[in-house]
Amino acid sequence: MKGGGDMNGLDGKQIGVAADRSADPLSNLIQKKGGSPVVYSIQGKQSLNEQTSHQNIKDFLAETFEWAIFTTGIGAKTLADSSVELGFYSSFIEKLNDTNLAIRGKKTLNWCKNNAVQVSMVSEDGTMENLLKTFSDKQMDGIRQRVFLQAYNQDDAKLKDQLEKLGCSVYLSRPYSYQAPIPQVLNDLKKAVIEQSLDAVVFTSKTQVKNLLANHPDTQKIVQAFNEQVLAVAVGKVTANELKRNGILNVLQPDNPKMGPMVVALDRYYQQVNN
Incomplete structure (x- = not known):
């Protein structure tokens, strides 16, 4: 039997990263916890x-x-x-x-x-x-x-x-x-969420949430995927509120609205789920 401290909660987890400027440091934090970051920068320039x-x-x-x-x-x-x-x-x-x-x-x-x-x-x-x-x-x-x-x-x-x-x-x-995000990157993230090939997606701004959930034929499928299997993670209250406003029920956010605490909260979440 493995103890929670023996293993990172993000081991084997595919984590989507919606950020742009902070994508690299965020990816490094996820990797340090054993996760595999997949970057979809949908912030828009x-x-x-x-x-x-x-x-x-x-x-x-x-x-x-x-x-x-x-x-x-x-x-x-x-x-x-x-x-x-x-x-x-x-x-x-x-x-x-x-x-x-x-x-x-x-x-x-x-x-x-x-x-x-x-x-x-x-x-x-x-x-x-x-x-x-x-x-x-x-x-x-x-x-x-x-x-x-x-x-x-x-x-x-x-x-x-x-x-x-x-x-x-x-x-x-x-x-x-x-500006609007690159359409191909946005479509790739939508597809990954709908197919539930990601375990979680981390958002660092309200803009990213708006871009992903803008009026689109697949919006309801995206919301459904988040409510079923894919975990939505927000860096702080403003981003979390935007996710909730769009019907996403389970949103993980850290007490301290920063990237480091967000990844720690995500790691702890999966440690609890896995035990």
């Missing part, structure tokens, strides 16, 4: 919208905003980089510190700390849902707030709409976007 970002900085400095909302660390950094290119960095940071700033996510918070930017509101669980709820609770009746919203091409229209329903006037800043 990130595109920086330089002209848009430059215009966003000029408008932010020229107009009056009661609030700024930063949804991603990449977005905050891209805007800051544009302010440097335009020679407006100090003005940008000064204006941010004179504006109520609401943020989501650890990477955004780290950017604020590194740039000496004061934050008025932080999403408690890292989700936009929580941030919007907190923001809604702070809204003053009858006062129309002008909001500078940094978002990207997924969910930006929905976020803008939700803020407008709260009575805000919204300026949408979209300093970067994601």
Whole structure:
């Protein structure tokens, strides 16, 4: 009889990796635990919208905003980089510190700390849902707030709409976007999930989940495969919520939303299942 500590939980397991930039370190972590990573990068290439970002900085400095909302660390950094290119960095940071700033996510918070930017509101669980709820609770009746919203091409229209329903006037800043993933790679992952040739798939962003489960004739088969045999693994709450929202019932996620703890949680899961 083998004890749980004598063997890795991922021995003999085929683990799909949906990530792009973090695919290599993630694959190494899986291999160290005895698993066989199979990379399907379905994130879609990130595109920086330089002209848009430059215009966003000029408008932010020229107009009056009661609030700024930063949804991603990449977005905050891209805007800051544009302010440097335009020679407006100090003005940008000064204006941010004179504006109520609401943020989501650890990477955004780290950017604020590194740039000496004061934050008025932080999403408690890292989700936009929580941030919007907190923001809604702070809204003053009858006062129309002008909001500078940094978002990207997924969910930006929905976020803008939700803020407008709260009575805000919204300026949408979209300093970067994601292109569609390579169709062949996406189809290969869909096929592997439906055929259940993978034991699990690890997702490191909501974008990957959206790309896999976008309206498609096979979406229901993919969801069914996850609910029957293939384990869906999410790096954190935002990604896990997107999986659940699409009908995937059993989602594994670590307590600490990072890649290392995610692979450890996956290893432990299979050790328990195997014993």
